Amino acid sequence: MNILDKIVAHKKGEVAKRKELYPVKLLEQSIYFDTPAVSMREYIRRPDLSGIIAEFKRRSPSKGDINPYASVERVTIGYMQAGASALSVLTDEHFFGGKNADLTEARKNNFCPILRKDFIIDEYQIIEARSIGADVILLIAECLTAAEVKALSATAHELGLEVLMEVHSPDQLEKLSEHIDLVGVNNRNLKDFTVSIQHSIDALPAIPDQVVKISESGINDPRSIVELKEAGFEGFLIGEYFMQADEPELRAREFVQRIRKLEELSKNAIT
Numbered sequence: 001m002n003i004l005d006k007i008v009a010h011k012k013g014e015v016a017k018r019k020e021l022y023p024v025k026l027l028e029q030s031i032y033f034d035t036p037a038v039s040m041r042e043y044i045r046r047p048d049l050s051g052i053i054a055e056f057k058r059r060s061p062s063k064g065d066i067n068p069y070a071s072v073e074r075v076t077i078g079y080m081q082a083g084a085s086a087l088s089v090l091t092d093e094h095f096f097g098g099k100n101a102d103l104t105e106a107r108k109n110n111f112c113p114i115l116r117k118d119f120i121i122d123e124y125q126i127i128e129a130r131s132i133g134a135d136v137i138l139l140i141a142e143c144l145t146a147a148e149v150k151a152l153s154a155t156a157h158e159l160g161l162e163v164l165m166e167v168h169s170p171d172q173l174e175k176l177s178e179h180i181d182l183v184g185v186n187n188r189n190l191k192d193f194t195v196s197i198q199h200s201i202d203a204l205p206a207i208p209d210q211v212v213k214i215s216e217s218g219i220n221d222p223r224s225i226v227e228l229k230e231a232g233f234e235g236f237l238i239g240e241y242f243m244q245a246d247e248p249e250l251r252a253r254e255f256v257q258r259i260r261k262l263e264e265l266s267k268n269a270i271t
């Protein structure tokens with residue numbers, strides 16, 4: 001059983017319990033149901049921002065504890081001040097030490113788009129994402145059939161949310177539906193947890209033009225961003241590298257400054 005199978009098996013039990021504890025009628029009373037969601041597609045393409053989706057991640061299956069007691073308020077505000085285009089907040093408790101309240105805390109403190117980073121297998125979780133203040137949901141192609149991707153992404157659009165579909169290999173792009181706004185290629189091999197941005201580069205030709213292209217995981221060098229941008233990626237999901245620092249927001253700021261310097265150098269070299 002690979003890690004995703006384990007996570008999904010656990011998630012099924014978790015969702016069943018949550019449905020009983022917090023019925024949909026209760027979730028629909030959230031103030032966030034009437035608030036228009038913020039478009040990640042638009043923020044990623046804003047030229048004044050870096051394209052980085054900065055992730056708040058306390059723990060992971062590959063690394064164990066990363067920054068378990070970090071402050072959501074301090075880190076997420078700092079990420080946005082550093083020039084991030086959007087935020088990603090892990091809400092999975094069992095494997096990632098996150099919680100729904102982390103996302104709501106990020107929502108209260110930021111106007112930018114926020115991705116609910118979780119393992120969505122049921123429509124209930126999309127309604128829940130809306131109720132906690134998320135703007136975007138993640139659908140992991142490896143965990144879902146094409147029919148499930150279609151149905152879940154349609155539900156997300158009905159609720160005004162955008163959808164990021166994550167693939168681990170180009171063949172999973174067959175599951176794309178008309179309701180997918182962004183495609184993320186995950187650079188992490190889920191069997192041995194090794195990471196390589198080559199996964200993103202290899203998958204790029206198969207990604208259709210109309211979706212925003214995101215490279216996810218294992219990014220820790222500003223030169224990788226320059227390389228991925230030149231290849232055609234517009235967004236970059238970064239968690240661990242920032243969160244490993246005592247002050248993730250400062251590491252993000254330094255990272256964005258280094259990208260800008262590299263881009264300036266290459267512009268000057270051309271002119």
Ligand SMILES: O=C(O)c1ccccc1NCC(=O)[C@H](O)[C@H](O)COP(=O)(O)O
Nearest residue numbers: 003060061062216217218219238239240
């Ligand atoms: O991070 C893990 O160990 C992991 C293991 C199994 C499934 C998913 C996992 N991570 C979720 C993510 O996709 C990442 O948090 C995200 O892409 C950011 O990656 P990174 O910059 O490497 O933290």
